[in-house]
Amino acid sequence: MSTATSSLASPIGLSRPNGSRGTPGSRTRPLRHLERWISPIALIALWQLASATGILSERKLAPPSKVVRSAIDLIRDGTLGHATLVSTERAVAGFAIGAVIALLLALLAGLSRLGELAVDPPLQMLRMLPHLGLVPLFIIWMGIGETPKVTLVAFGAIFPLYLNTFSGIRNIDRKTLEAAKVMGLTQLQRIRYVILPGALPQALTGLRQSLGVAWLTLIVAEQMAADDGIGKMINDAREFLMTDQIVVGLAVYMILGLITDAIVRLIERKALAWRS
Template sequence: MSVTQATAAGTVSGLRGAAVPDSARPRRRTAARRWRRALSPLLIVLVWEAVTRTGLVPDSKLPAPSAVLGAGWRLALDGTLGGHLLDSLTRAAIGLAVGGGLGLVLGAAAGLIRLGDDLIDPPVQMARMLPHLGLVPLLIIWVGIGEPLKISLVALGAFFPVYLNAYAGIRGIDERLVEAARTCGLSALARLRHVVLPGALPSLFLGLRLAFAAGWLSLVVGEQVNAQSGIGFMMMEAREFSQTDVVVLGLLVYALLGLLSDFVLRIAERRALAWRRGLRAT
């Protein structure tokens, strides 16, 4: 082989090796990992379809996924599902905003101010030992059985995770970092922005994810107490007419809402904490 031929062969080999850049490999691994994560839910759906179609589980007890999707398509076309979903999302948004906002403010006050810690933390720690869903009878006496009850339950469910994680996130910051910032001449507001907030963000995002999960759980219970709309009301109405497919559809809607909210929070956490590199599973 001549020198020219060897050079050409080396060039072709180099081009083939460079056909897949190193930057594309992480994207391929991420795509493969997403497919693996989708494998087990898909397998569950297939097994579910098989056991109902073969009669191992009566259709009246657990309808097939195809029947549930058919019920969802039917309710979506006539606007029933969209109306109930909008009402549920409105209640969840208001309750999460009220409970999460209050939990963030009180958690920050208790974590940053000694007087706030002495006055706020003890009653909150006592109240969090009470199951908030067990307060339904008392809430009915206080606020009635209308919309305030449902929003109050969601707010209670969201309050404690946000408060506890905001408080723990602030108290978990290394005090030497704050002292170093003070030595460098940063003002109190600057220390809060550049030291306290970044240090507490991981715990705060965890609290938000837990708050969303507790909020959806509280909404399920609240919408089954004298509601006139919402996914929970749709499920209770379907139970009266033995429409098991609609009941299962409501459960799937709640599950998808929870997964979607958690997915959005994970994306926001990844972008807000781009500077942090944690331990990755191998």
């Protein structure tokens, strides 16, 4: 009787095969990742179909098959690799400068009322200025070399990181700061062990946003009479109506942006493992 009762009480256990311990979520997770590729692949297929049937003129936009062939040719002759390296160096340099400035200003504004009054109002005003509209002024001030391109990227990258880091610092519990002071921590120790860890989640969010702005800004910056890089490649292709190479260049910008965003998300998972 007891055996029958226990069997009826656990029908799920009877229906599961021996050795099967996986959960439905773990079994379907790979499928969920594959499902995210369905719509992009469908769009590319429709693009190819529209080109093949003449609905979309190749003069207006090259089909995916031609774009892939063009990318392979550009990789083989070294043009794409060199252009990508030059553009990446510009983006990294501009973003690094902008990130350092943003973090320093966020600390200055977030740690004192006087610093906030000195830093935050001007930055809020500059934030409303369309930074891409500064291209003509940057050319007048700095010429058409590397300096205006890197400066424009840095200028665009400052604001998302500053705003998020500043907000993260100001949202730290004041009781935590008071406790750190009571424990005898110096100002530098409070910044290192309390303020920066407390502001880290929002700072990483700002980091991702700043990276996105940096790559978008670079696209415009490399139109400033660039003598090398992806922007130069796109400009040359535009002169000869080579839409396949234009699409290749835009795709490289997109891939670089996705790679840097994935790196920051990986850092975020490692640095904020305590939240999971």
